[in-house]
Amino acid sequence: MRIKTYRKDSHAYTFDSKNNILDIVDNRLSARDLGSTVILPYICSNDKFIEHGFNGLIAQKYPIVKENFLMLPKTGSLGKTQFVKIKQNKDYGHSLIAAAMVCQTNRSIYNRKINYAALCYCMTTVKNKIIDMKNNSEISNIEIHCPKFGIGSSGGDWNFISSFIEDLWSNINTFVYTGK
Numbered sequence: 001m002r003i004k005t006y007r008k009d010s011h012a013y014t015f016d017s018k019n020n021i022l023d024i025v026d027n028r029l030s031a032r033d034l035g036s037t038v039i040l041p042y043i044c045s046n047d048k049f050i051e052h053g054f055n056g057l058i059a060q061k062y063p064i065v066k067e068n069f070l071m072l073p074k075t076g077s078l079g080k081t082q083f084v085k086i087k088q089n090k091d092y093g094h095s096l097i098a099a100a101m102v103c104q105t106n107r108s109i110y111n112r113k114i115n116y117a118a119l120c121y122c123m124t125t126v127k128n129k130i131i132d133m134k135n136n137s138e139i140s141n142i143e144i145h146c147p148k149f150g151i152g153s154s155g156g157d158w159n160f161i162s163s164f165i166e167d168l169w170s171n172i173n174t175f176v177y178t179g180k
Contacts, residue, residue, distance in 0.1 A: 021054075021177045022061055025145050029087070029094040036141040036173075037133070040086075041099040041126050043114070043149045044069060046078045047106055054147040058098060062086045065098045077102045079118040081125040093139070099126050104154050112155030119150060119161070123168045130172055144174040 021040075028036050042054050049055065049069050059066040068084045082100040089095070101122035104113045130142050150156035165174060 019177075020057075021145060021147060022057065024175075024177075025096060028143065028145070029089045029096055030092070031094075032092055035089070035092050035094045036143045037093075037095045037097070037139050039097050039099055039126060039130060039142065039144050041081075041101055041123070041144060041146045041149070043104050043119070043154060044100045044102045045104040045106060045113070046102050047074055050104075050153075053152065054149070062098065065100070069100050072100075072102070078105060078115060079103065079121045081122045081129075083129060095139075099129070101126070101149075103150075114150050114154040114156040116156070116160070116164075119156075120164055120168070123164055127168050127172065142172070144169060144172055146174070146176055148176050148178050 025038050025040060028038050040058070042058065044050065044055065049059070049066050051059070064086065065084055068082060072080065072082060080102045082102070084098045084100070086096040086098055099122075101119065103115050103118035103122050105115060106113060126144070130144075133139050133142060148158065150161045151158050162176075165176070
């Protein structure tokens with residue numbers, strides 16, 4: 001496994017191009033002392049569930065994610081984040097929680113589908129969820145593991161999106177994967 005880690009203060013980004021993110025996350029849940037609860041944010045469209053890329057991968061392995069997403073209203077959902085607890089390691093208490101960030105629309109007047117304001121709001125919601133989880137439970141180790149989101153068919157600029165990550169998730173261990 002080749003991993004490049006870039007550090008800014010205590011915040012780490014990990015780019016992994018060979019291993020499946022969901023397999024890596026499963027290992028984090030099953031590690032006793034070094035394990036962690038994992039938030040798994042990803043981008044969704046406000047008008048349909050996208051069946052390819054990371055969304056297709058997570059829906060295939062965890063159908064509950066797609067089932068819950070389909071319950072969201074089709075209008076007015078831009079900027080919403082839906083949290084779905086996928087599974088929990090009963091021995092160590094670590095959980096895997098998907099965070100569907102609805103910040104993409106197919107009805108954009110721009111040359112991109114991603115809505116940066118909605119993305120910023122969704123990412124802030126993820127940050128606040130982690131703060132609440134740490135304040136209201138015995139969970140102390142929470143990490144974000146996510147694909148390199150907002151680029152590709154979403155049309156976003158990774159330099160811009162990575163600035164959001166640096167600004168909003170700077171105090172959270174965050175791992176961003178280039179592969180699925």
